[in-house]
Amino acid sequence: MIKKILLLFVVLVSDVSFGQIVINELDCDTPSTDVLEFIELKSATPNFSLDGYVIVFFNAGSTSPYAGSLSYYAVDLDGLVTDGNGNVLLGNLQVSPSPSSIIPQAMIQNGPDAVAIYLGNADDFPLNTPATATNLVDALVYSTNTSTAANLMGILGETVSYNENVNGLKDSQSIQRKTDGTYEVKPPTPRANNDGSGIIYNGITTTYAPIAPLTEGQSMTVSFTTDANVSSDLNFSFTLSNGSFTASDYTGTTSVTIPTGTNTVSTVIQLLNDGVNDGDENLRITIGSVPAGYIVLRNNISVRVTDANYLTSSWGTPLNPTYGQIASTVPVGYYTSLEGLSGVALKQALQNIIANPAVVRAHNYGDIWEILKTADQNPLNNNQVWLMYTERAQTKIDYQSGNSIVGFWNREHIYCQSRGGFSDGTSSFADGINVWLPTGPNDILAGHADAHHIRAEDGQENSSRNERNYGVDYSGPAGNSGSWHGDVARAVFYMCVRYSGLNVVNGNPAQNPDGFIGNLTTLLTWNHSDPSDDFEMNRNNYIYTWQMNRNPFIDYPNLADYIWGTHAGEPWYSTLSTNEAADLKFLMYPNPANDNLTISGIRGGAVVEIYSCTGQKVLNEYFSDSIKLQLDLSSGVYFVKVTSDGKSTTQKLILR
Numbered sequence: 001m002i003k004k005i006l007l008l009f010v011v012l013v014s015d016v017s018f019g020q021i022v023i024n025e026l027d028c029d030t031p032s033t034d035v036l037e038f039i040e041l042k043s044a045t046p047n048f049s050l051d052g053y054v055i056v057f058f059n060a061g062s063t064s065p066y067a068g069s070l071s072y073y074a075v076d077l078d079g080l081v082t083d084g085n086g087n088v089l090l091g092n093l094q095v096s097p098s099p100s101s102i103i104p105q106a107m108i109q110n111g112p113d114a115v116a117i118y119l120g121n122a123d124d125f126p127l128n129t130p131a132t133a134t135n136l137v138d139a140l141v142y143s144t145n146t147s148t149a150a151n152l153m154g155i156l157g158e159t160v161s162y163n164e165n166v167n168g169l170k171d172s173q174s175i176q177r178k179t180d181g182t183y184e185v186k187p188p189t190p191r192a193n194n195d196g197s198g199i200i201y202n203g204i205t206t207t208y209a210p211i212a213p214l215t216e217g218q219s220m221t222v223s224f225t226t227d228a229n230v231s232s233d234l235n236f237s238f239t240l241s242n243g244s245f246t247a248s249d250y251t252g253t254t255s256v257t258i259p260t261g262t263n264t265v266s267t268v269i270q271l272l273n274d275g276v277n278d279g280d281e282n283l284r285i286t287i288g289s290v291p292a293g294y295i296v297l298r299n300n301i302s303v304r305v306t307d308a309n310y311l312t313s314s315w316g317t318p319l320n321p322t323y324g325q326i327a328s329t330v331p332v333g334y335y336t337s338l339e340g341l342s343g344v345a346l347k348q349a350l351q352n353i354i355a356n357p358a359v360v361r362a363h364n365y366g367d368i369w370e371i372l373k374t375a376d377q378n379p380l381n382n383n384q385v386w387l388m389y390t391e392r393a394q395t396k397i398d399y400q401s402g403n404s405i406v407g408f409w410n411r412e413h414i415y416c417q418s419r420g421g422f423s424d425g426t427s428s429f430a431d432g433i434n435v436w437l438p439t440g441p442n443d444i445l446a447g448h449a450d451a452h453h454i455r456a457e458d459g460q461e462n463s464s465r466n467e468r469n470y471g472v473d474y475s476g477p478a479g480n481s482g483s484w485h486g487d488v489a490r491a492v493f494y495m496c497v498r499y500s501g502l503n504v505v506n507g508n509p510a511q512n513p514d515g516f517i518g519n520l521t522t523l524l525t526w527n528h529s530d531p532s533d534d535f536e537m538n539r540n541n542y543i544y545t546w547q548m549n550r551n552p553f554i555d556y557p558n559l560a561d562y563i564w565g566t567h568a569g570e571p572w573y574s575t576l577s578t579n580e581a582a583d584l585k586f587l588m589y590p591n592p593a594n595d596n597l598t599i600s601g602i603r604g605g606a607v608v609e610i611y612s613c614t615g616q617k618v619l620n621e622y623f624s625d626s627i628k629l630q631l632d633l634s635s636g637v638y639f640v641k642v643t644s645d646g647k648s649t650t651q652k653l654i655l656r
Contacts, residue, residue, distance in 0.1 A: 020043050020044050020045065020048055021041055021042070021043050021044075021048065021050065021053060021082075021117055021137060021138065022041065022042055022117070022137075022138045022177060022181075023039065023040075023041060023042075023115060023117065023138050023139070023140045023177065024040045024041055024042035024087060024176070024177045024194065025038075025039070025040040025174055025175065025176045025177065025188070025189065025190065025194060026038075026039050026040075026108075026115060026140060026142060026164075026174060026175045027039075027091075027164075027173075027174035027175075027188050027190075028108045028109065028110050028111065028113075028142065028144065028164060028175075029110045029144045029164055029165070029170045029171060030171060031171045031172075033105065033106060034092075034105065034106040034108070035092050035093075035094045035105050035106075036091070036092055036094055036095055037091060037092050037095075037103065037105075037106070037107065037108040038089060038090060038091025038092065038095045038099060038103070038188075038190050039055065039089075039090050039091065039103070039108070039115060040087055040088070040089050040090075040190060040191065041055075041077075041082070041087070041088050041090075041117070042082070042085075042086045042087050042088075042177070043082040043086040043088075044086065045086065046082060046083065046084045046085065046086045047081055047082060047083070047084065048081065048082045048086065049080075049081050050077035050078070050079075050080040050081065050082070050088065051077070051078045051079070052077075052078070052119055052120075053077040053078075053117055053118070053119060053120075053137065054074055054075065054076055054077060054117070054118050054119075054120050054121055054122050054124065054125065055074065055075045055077065055090070055115060055116070055117055056071050056073070056074045056115070056116050056117075056118060056125045056129075057071065057072055057073040057074070057107075057108065057109065057113065057114075057115050058070065058071050058072070058113055058114045058115070058116065058131045058152055059071075059072050059109065059113055060111070060112045060113055060114070060149035060151060060152055069114075069130060069131040069149070069151050069152050069155055070127075070128040070129065070130055070131070071125045071126075071127065071128060071129040071130075071131070072109065072127065072128075073107055073108075074122040074124075074125040074126075074129075075090065075101065075103065075122060076121055076122045076404060077101075078121075078404075079300060080100055080101060083191075083199075083201055083295045084198075084199050084201070084295075085192070085193050085198040085199055085201075087191055087192070087193070088100050088101075089101075089190050089191040090102075090103050091103055091190065092104075092105050093105075095190060096190075096227070097190060097191045097201075097203050097227040098203050098205045098227060098297050098298075099190075099191075099297070099298075100297045100298055101298065102298075110143070110144040110164075111142050111143035111144055111145075111147070111149065111164075112141070112142070112143035112145075112147045112148055112149040112152075112161060113141075113142065113143070113149060113152070114131070114139055114140065114141040114142065114149055114152040114153075114156060114158075115139070115140050115142075116131070116136060116137075116138065116139040116140075116156060117136075117137040117138045117139070118134075118135045118136055118137060119135040119137060120135055121403045121404055122404065122406065123403060123404055123405050123406065123463075126463070131152055131155045131156060132155065133155060133156060133157060136156065136157070139156040139157070139158055140158075140162065140175070140183070141153050141156065141158045141160070141161040141162070142161060142162045142163070142164060142175055143161060143162075143163050143164070143165075144163065144164045144165045144170045145163065145165060146163060148161035149161060160182070160183075162175045162183045162185070163185070164185055166185050167185055169185075172187065172188075173185050173186055173187055173188070174186070174187070174188040174189075176189065176194040177194060178194070178195075179195070191203070199293070201227075201293060201294060201295040202226050202227050202228050202230070202293060202294050202295075203226065203227045203294070203295050203296075203297045204224055204225070204226055204236075204287065204290060204294055204295070204296050204297060205224070205225050205226075205227075205297045205298060206222065206223070206224055206238075206285055206287065206296075206297075206298060206299070206301055207222075207223045207225070208220050208221065208222045208223070208285065208301070208303060209221050209223075212303045212304045212305075213280075213304035213305070213306050214271060214303060214304065214305050214306065215271075215305070215306045215308050216249075216271055216272065216273040216274070216305060216306070216307060216308040216309070217271060217272070217273035217308055218271050219268055219269065219270045219271065220268070220269050220271065220303070221266050221267070221268050221269075222238070222266065222267055222268075222269055222285060223264060223265070223266040224236075224238075224256060224258065224264065224265055224266075224287070225263055225264040226258060226263040226264070226294070227263070228263060229261050229262055229263045230258050230259075230260060230261070230262065230263065231260065232260050233257050233258070233259055233260055234257065234258040234290075234291070234294070235255070235256075235257050236255075236256065236287060236288060236289070236290050236291075237254055237255045237256075237287075237288050238254050238256070238285055238286060238287045238288065239254065239284075239285075239286050239288070240254065240269065240283045240284065240285060240286075241283075241284070242281075242282055242283055242284035242302070243281070243282070244278070244279075244281055245281040245282065245283045245284075245305065248272070248274075249271065249272055249274070249281070249283070249305070250269050250270060250271050250272055250283070251269075251270045251272065252267060252268055252269035252270055253267050254267070254269075271305055273308050273309070274309075275309060276309060277307060277309040277310055277311055277382070277383070278307060278309075279307055279383045279396065279397065280304065280305065280306050280307050280383045280384075280395040280396070280397055281304075281305045281307070281397070282302045282303065282304055282305065282397065283302075283303050283305055284300055284301065284302050284303070285299075285300070285301040285303065286299060286300050287299055304395070306383075306395075307383050310381045310382055310383045310384075311381075311382040312379065312380055312381065312382070313377075313379035313380075313382070313538075314379075315379050315533075315534035315535060315538065316379060316533070316534065316535065317378065317379055317380060317386055317393075317483075317535060318386065318388070318391070318483040318484060318487065318533065318535050318536075319391050319481065319483045321483070321533035321534065321535065322533065322534045323531070323533055323534060323649070324534070325534045326534040326537040326538045326541070327537075328537060328540070328541065328555055329541045329544060330550060330555055334353065334550070335353065335552065335555070335556070335574060337349050337352070337353065338350060338353075338559075338572060338574070339572075339573055339574065340571045340572070340573060341571060341572060342562065342569055342570055342571045342572065343568070343569050346559075346562060346563060346571075346572055347497060347563050350497050350552055350559070350563075351441050351497050351498065351500075353549070353552070354494070354497065354498050354549040354550065354551075354552060355439070355440055355441040355497075355498050355499070355549070356440075356549070357438060357439065357440040359548050359549070360439055360440075360547060360548050360549045361436035361437070361439065361546070361547050361548050362426070362436055362437040362438070362439035362443065362446040362449065362450075362547070363426075363431075363433075363435075363436055363437075363449050363451075363546060363547065364426045364427040364428070364429055364430060364431060364449055365411075365424075365425075365426045365427065365428050365448055365449040366427060366428045366429045366430030366431070367430045367431065367432065367433075367449065367546070368411050368449055368451060368454055369399060369411070369430065370430060370432075371451045371454075371542075371543065371546055372385060372411065372451070372454070372455070372456045373385060373396050373399075374542055375451060375538075375539045375542045375543055376388075376455060376456040376539065378393040379535065380393065381393060383395060383396055384396060385409060385456040386456065386535070387409055387456055387457050387458050387461075388412065388455045388456065388457055388484040388487065388488075389412075389457055389458065389461045389462075389465065389476045389477060389480065389484060390457070390458045390461050390476075390477055390480070391480055391481060391483050391484070392458075394409050394456075394458070400459055404459075405459030405460055405462070405463055406459065406460060407459075408459045409456050409457060409458055409459060410456075410457065410459045410462055411454050411455075411456070411457070411462075412454065412455050412456070412457035412462045412465070413448075413453060413454055414453040414454070414455060414488050414491040414492060414495075415447065415453050415491070415492055415495040415496075415502065415517055416465075416466070416467040416517070417448065418467045418511050418514070419467055419511055419514060419515070419516065419517050420444070420447050420448075420495070420499075420502060420514065420515070421444055421501070421514035421515060422444050422445050422446070422447040422448040423448065424448065425444070425445030425446065425447065425448030425449070426445060426446065426448045426449040433545070433546050441498070441499060441500045442499075442500050442501075443499075444499055444500075444501060444502075446499075447495065447498075447499050447502075450495070450498070450547070451543045451546065451547065452491060452494050452495075452498070452540075452543055452547070452549075452551045453491040453492070453494060453495050455487070455491075461476075461477055464477070467511050469507075469508050469509065469517060469518040469519055470488055470489075470492075470517075470518065470519060470522055470523060470526075471518070471519040471521075471522025471523070471526075472507065472508040472518060472519040472522065473508050481637050481652060481654060482526075482529075482530060482613055482637050482652070483530065483652065484530070485526035485529060485530040486526050486527055486528075486529065486530030486531060486532060486536075486557075487530070487536060488523070488526070489523035489524070489526040489527040489530075489553075489560070490527060490532065490536070490551060490553035490554055490557065490560070491551070492504050492517060492523055493523070493527070493553045493559075493560045493563075493564075494551040494552070494553055497552075497563075498549075501515045502515055502517075503515055503516050503517070504516075504517055504518065504520045504523060504564065505517070505518050505519075505520055506518060506519055506520045506521055507519060520564060522615075523560075524560060524561070524564060524565045525614070525615035527553070527557055527560050527561075528557075528650070529611060529613070529615065529639040529650060530639075530650075530652070531557065531649075531650055532553075532554045532557050536554050537554060539554075540554045540555065556574065558576065559572065584642065584643075584644060584645075584647040584648060584649040585601060585649075586599055586600065586601040586602050586606075586642050586649070587599070587600045587601040588640060588651055588653070591651075591652075591653055591654060592653075592654040592655065592656050593631065593653065593654070593655055593656070594655070594656055595630065595631050595632070596628060596629060596630055596631060597628070597629045597631055597640075597653065598626065598627070598628045598629075599623070599626060599627050599629070599640070599642060600625070600626035600627075601626070602623075602624075602625055602626065602642065602644050603625065603644075604624060604625070604644060604645065605622065605623070605624050605644065606622070606623055606624070606642055606643060606644035607620070607621070607622050607623075607642070607643045607644070608620075608621050608623065608627065608629070608640060608641070608642050609640070609641045609642075609643075610633075610638050610639070610640050610641075610653070611638060611639045611641065612636070612638060613636065613637045613638065613639070618633060618638070619631075619633075631655065633655055634655070635655050635656055636654075636655055637652065637653070637654055637655075638652075638653045638654075638655060639651070639652060639653065640652075640653045
């Protein structure tokens with residue numbers, strides 16, 4: 001009985017929480033280019049936190065019930081708090097009085113459409129997510145004509161669609177909630193109770209210049225502006241401290257006064273350069289308490305401060321690779337047992353090395369954050385990581401720590417978790433390099449935290465890749481140059497040897513059954529067209545210090561050909577493998593190129609071959625010392641291979 005009473009209490013509390021927030025007002029159609037759109041929410045109690053809620057806007061799609069109703073915009077409400085009237089306003093920058101959260105101009109569509117509040121995050125509703133009643137808190141179906149979104153009404157459980165143009169005044173009226181829960185259309189009342197009651201607040205908006213990111217040593221001007229002129233001096237203070245960013249990192253006045261009869265004040269903050277490389281930081285502009293009658297809008301503004309004292313490395317990024325600068329730290333004799341083996345015996349001997357239970361160490365998924373911050377460090381700035389698919393750097397402190405993936409980098413499994421069968425196989429608790437678990441070839445769950453196939457990646461691109469197969473289904477974001485192609489190939493090859501039951505196959509295999517990923521032909525091509533570089537070798541060396549095993553396909557890329565490729569079944573010898581890119585030097589310019597390309601710096605005869613990104617040879621020419629090629633090729637990414645005196649190297653070429 002006690003358990004039943006407790007359960008009933010939890011249900012009642014949950015129902016109260018669901019009913020706390022409703023859509024109070026919507027103005028979807030405003031004059032000219034829709035620069036005054038807004039949506040206002042209302043809570044049953046004042047000063048209510050909207051953490052854990054999200055607003056989602058839906059297109060009506062097909063008029064047939066329950067079909068084609070997809071999201072086009074979602075806004076996280078985390079950090080917003082309703083005012084003393086229970087209201088919070090989201091809208092365009094031009095909306096007056098000022099909103100607490102900004103919605104891009106002309107974003108809210110005129111309908112027939114719908115807007116809904118859910119428990120969740122914007123990440124739960126990526127573009128074109130079907131409308132749902134799951135976790136629904138409140139919804140409004142609307143239009144600016146007599147049309148109705150019957151499908152959305154059915155999905156969201158609404159029986160009425162409201163027409164903002166019912167009075168023929170859509171540009172000057174909005175849809176407003178009445179106390180009985182129905183809606184009426186009348187002149188807008190943003191950030192005020194719809195019935196005219198309540199407190200009329202003077203909102204305080206914070207801005208700063210120049211726009212972030214700022215750098216240590218710069219100054220920034222912080223400005224505070226009220227909706228209306230103040231009737232008496234308005235005094236308040238603000239803070240900038242946030243985590244490692246403290247009062248020792250800046251100078252300037254943080255107590256300000258807006259004088260009587262005015263509505264703005266500014267103060268200059270000087271960011272200090274401490275001369276120490278202690279990483280990028282975020283300051284946070286937070287206004288403290290303000291007098292009655294005022295509310296703070298868009299508080300807790302985060303501003304990136306870039307460390308001016310970052311370090312660089314001698315080797316290049318994957319986008320501009322270097323070769324031969326980073327020496328392998330492979331122990332003497334590490335691969336000796338492979339000499340002369342072929343076929344199944346070669347693959348098994350390789351597994352015996354990299355999955356040796358007496359040597360290899362398994363770590364937790366929580367440790368991967370620390371590993372990636374070093375293994376995937378941007379050679380051009382040690383305070384950043386290099387994001388593989390998107391081919392760009394991002395500050396280390398922007399790692400995903402909450403539910404949102406927007407603007408953050410996270411951990412991408414190259415051999416995706418769902419295909420590998422190791423989803424959530426290890427703990428999210430980081431216990432460091434000196435704590436590890438025993439492992440072996442059949443310990444598939446260790447693949448969940450195997451750093452040899454986990455890379456730093458843009459959160460949204462990670463989500464976009466999902467479990468798609470390389471080449472046949474996924475080739476990266478639009479416009480990428482494929483600087484990661486060889487990296488993913490060698491990571492997949494590693495996983496298919498390290499763990500029993502993992503396979504790389506041709507085609508586009510479905511996710512089930514677990515243990516299959518594609519496309520083998522593409523990956524074998526990528527292994528050659530994007531050769532192992534210094535970035536990968538440095539990564540291999542560092543991960544070895546944690547896991548006590550290496551990715552052999554970085555040390556000897558042609559091993560893949562002897563296991564799956566053109567040399568399968570032939571005996572392998574280490575003398576067959578050389579770091580060709582490190583041995584042959586030549587100049588290739590311009591790059592990017594238009595219709596001609598010059599190759600020079602070769603002594604004697606050489607052969608140049610150009611391959612498309614799909615591996616098709618499109619040019620083959622013999623030359624001596626140097627050559628100027630006239631290119632009649634489509635724009636895109638190509639790979640130029642130059643061979644001379646038995647040595648070869650491949651460089652990426654972009655044709656415009």
